[in-house]
Amino acid sequence: MLIRKIYSPAVEHRPKHIPMYGEAVQAGFPSPAQDYVENSLSLDELCIRTPAATFFVKASGNSMEKAGIHDGDVLVIDRSVPASHRKLVIASVDGEFLCKRLDLTNPAKPVLRAESDDYPDITLNDESELEIFGVVTTVVHPV
Template sequence: MFVIPIFIEAGITGFESPAAEYTELGISLDELIIRHPNATFIGLASGESMQDVGIFDGDLLVVDRSENVSTGDVIVASYNGTFVCKIIDKTNRLLISASKNYQSVYISEDDDFKLEGVVTSSIRLHKNRAELSRCLPS
């Protein structure tokens, strides 16, 4: 028989919090997801075109301006006056959606295109999304 060693102190009912063993690790989400604080911003994802890479409408995107951009990276860019989140193909000058429901877009010389940064992580809010919306400019 397999025995799980659980030590219960007198006067305590129930079990210790499962998170208690992690309290001494000193994990900071800022340090974990932001490598270059002075070059990083957070944006709000909108739409369904990036769902196949796990980015959903309302997710927070951590975007690092100092990361080197490679083909296949998820990026945020200004494209003809609109901020977009896409997969970049530098060789073929394409902005690729992660959904087959959306066509790739060729970046021509006439387009107003500016790479804003590489998406290094995304955060999905399961509660209090309405509070986040109130914090954003209209």
């Protein structure tokens, strides 16, 4: 999955709090009556843990579909989260930006795994240039 565009959150922006209903819904939406509102929720607060270390990227392609990432999704990336085994990462391999699952089963030979049977894994060798830019913390997937 290639990265199409990179965005930064508005650091000065104040989060908007949207009503959060206390009941989970099976199918449908609860009555918008104020009595049902239990709390409020800011998507900024939910999706952005460290604003100064966060950026957004728009995904392109379908190599990460089994991880729930589809073409056109917006990924929230946090540079302050350590890139550890099995994390979804934004990486540059030999200058190409990718979103893959990091496999550190053998730390001497990291592998970037696709989440689709149609794409091969990327096994890094001594000549490969790898730079991890951050860890995917949230996927915004339009319906």
